[in-house]
Amino acid sequence: MSGAASAWSLAVAALRLWSVDPSGLGGLVVRARHGPVREAYMALARAWCPRPWTDITPDVPDGTLFGGIDLGATLAAGRPVHSMGLLNERNRMISLTGAERMRPALAARLALGLDAHRGHGMLAWDEGSEEDAAPPQALTARLAFHVDLRDVRWTDTLETGAPEDAPPPAAAPLPVSDQSDEIARIMTIAAGFGVDDPRAALFCLSAARAHARLAHRSHIAEEDLAQAATLVLLPRATRVPNLDTSQDPPPPPPPSTPDGETEDQHDALESQSQSPPLDLTLEAIAARVPENLLDQLRAQAARARLPQAPSGGGQGQRQQGNRRGRPLPPRPGRPDGRARVDLVATLRAAAPWQRLRRRSLPEGQDARGVLVRATDLRLRRVETRSDRVLIFSVDASGSTALSRLAEAKGAIELLLAQAYARRDHVALIAFRGQRAEVLLPPTRSLVQAKRRLASLPGGGGTPLADGLRSAFELARQTWGRGMTPSLAVLTDGKANIALDGGADRVRAQGDVEAWATAIRTQAIPAIVIDTANRPQARARALSDAIGGTYLPLPRADASRLSSAIGTVLEPR
């Protein structure tokens, strides 16, 4: 079985378990692009969970979720018409497209809905690419299965999981019994994979029960646990368990395959054998760990560190809000709980039509008051100034580390303290060795910035071009979130690693110039701080290319440096 095919069968297995207990397991986060694979999966989900499905997008208005007055119907009928609201109903299946674009506010509302235990299930489609932010954890923590369909080819979908072979009707819920052993085992496995969230453990238990019910067992067998842990805990793993590799060869893992259908055949075999000790289960699951799990974990962690789409106070303002700031002309629309109705503008829009409307009223209807139609409604709009974000791109290569990395760190710490006082956001990029790394995406959390900075090691080549590229991309991203980026590059300008990681001074210099130009064309305010022992012509040339200010790092005087940077970046 190829890796991709097993990814599909795992996804199908998750869906099968979910169909047993849709609300107890919360739902699925599915990482997939648009395409036939996704269509096939969605068709499967709809076929196996035959309940009313509702599609929503991240822009769903509060009225749809929580109910409220149906304005159009109310105005037409002349009496209040209420809509029930998706989350207030029962047993709804919700399909959320574009989950990665979701704002934390929506995640909080959906989490509220899921926590209310009204039998809702949710299928959240995460269409993000590697660089985009992940869906908010407030929601993903409440959905049991995290499925990745990106590597599944369409031909794989033909192998298993046709909509018509729906899972067999599950047995009745398991009899209530003491399941301390199973719980202890799940917790051990969770600890092995570094999964701390108790919700994940609960989901794992529920999934194991669902698996047992599908197999018409009255107890949780070993393979139920293994399958549940593979589906629930493995995608949340933060580390690979450190299995004790003692002298004797590891015992063969229990015969459990990710494919749910073949497992039933092993049932008789399994139940006869003794329950293996704890670490056996762990090993069995660890055997299913894909080769590149560590890389995936790293990518996931990096993605999780990316800030969510913009919200309020914590993460910067959108440039156009509707609550405060400079007023803009009102626009037509429906109040959805996020925008306020501009009463005066609404009345003004309704005024010219009064005579006509009164005349066209049916006989006998009350013609007093102002006759307002849905098309008259105007919403208030305002514009706010965006927050500032200060992006540090720090050269931590061997040449700098030798001389002045510590001083540069000191200077940045001072700037961080200032940024804190001004409620600016800061971001930190370090480049050394082969690549640049975003150590800290834009944040106001000073503690994190401080911690990451303190643990920044030095040494290796100078991939200056990659440092500029990362800074440029981060600046573009923050722009998209409505923040205003400024850039501070701390380097000695001695680039010797090209963008592709090759050690070639000439190409490295060419790449640096290309990205410096890119930064200049975007007119990002920038400053280049020369960290060399003596001021270098290279660094000065770089600052010219970026279109920024050049500043040699003053010796042993971090406060002078920070005041210098302050004056350069302050007047925008």
Add this chain to the structure above:
Amino acid sequence: MTQPFPFSAIVGQEEMKRAMVLTAVDPTIGGVLVFGDRGTGKSTAVRALASLLPSIETVEGCAYNCAPGANPCPMCEARETRKTVTRPTPVIDLPLGATEDRVCGALDLEKALTLGQKSFEPGLLARAHRGYLYIDEVNLLEDHIVDLLLDVAASGENVVEREGLSVRHPARFVLVGSGNPEEGELRPQLLDRFGLSVEVASPDTLEDRIEVIKRRDAYETARETFLPKWQRKDAALRKDILAARARLGDVATPDAMLADCAQLCLTLGSDGLRGELTLLRAARALAAFEGKDAIDRSHLRRIAPSALRHRLRRDPLDEAGSTARVGRIVDEVLTA
């Protein structure tokens, strides 16, 4: 309504539970801030506590939870007869991204559009009166909502002046906020508004973790046997809280303790006098809860970290964290 998870069945998290019980004994302590990881029982504790508290008496049909004897709200004033009913202590969720309209109330569009009447539709603040207002991820709340909450929490009254409306109604509630500090920080002004602050973490032993999952699972799958088992404990706790409320006025405050409070806050350099007041009130509530006649140093010692850790002038580059600083200074001052 489904019965929430029982308060006494929460494993560990003693500091959080104590802080919440104290706000139930004396609501004037002024709210609890809970900072910590996901899934550590923050919201469970709030909901559990409210369901444990005795019901409140209020005027029937009043949207503001008016007490029968108190100054009548605009809605009750217009009423001819006021019938008293009991309601469970309200716990209101303030969802992230709630609009100002929903929080403080706004023009009732329904009536405005259909009847042509100008009337006020009460918001979440009105519903939280005499109960709990719970804000998850309070550190991500938008600044203007935070300002608004600050004002109301300080004055105990919600004033709405907009869209031609002029309404004021009482809104006294215990603010409970929770959040994860890694995701963003809270403005010091709001921090100071919270009486107590606690830090919670996932249980660090495997046994505790297993116990958490066991109880939660029993709550979800075997409710009929699980709930009665804990309801007795909850009832005992309720009795203790009620007894503590009755005793609260009689707890003596020796001058030496006042001096200790002042000395603690002085040494820590906390801004303003709110620290002393909260420390004193919380210590008094703790003494009352434990059935003592007077505050002593052991009460101060136990409650000082919760009451003071969020009031220190923040040193943004201090790694150790304020908990360690408070602990050190409490040791210094109270053993002197």
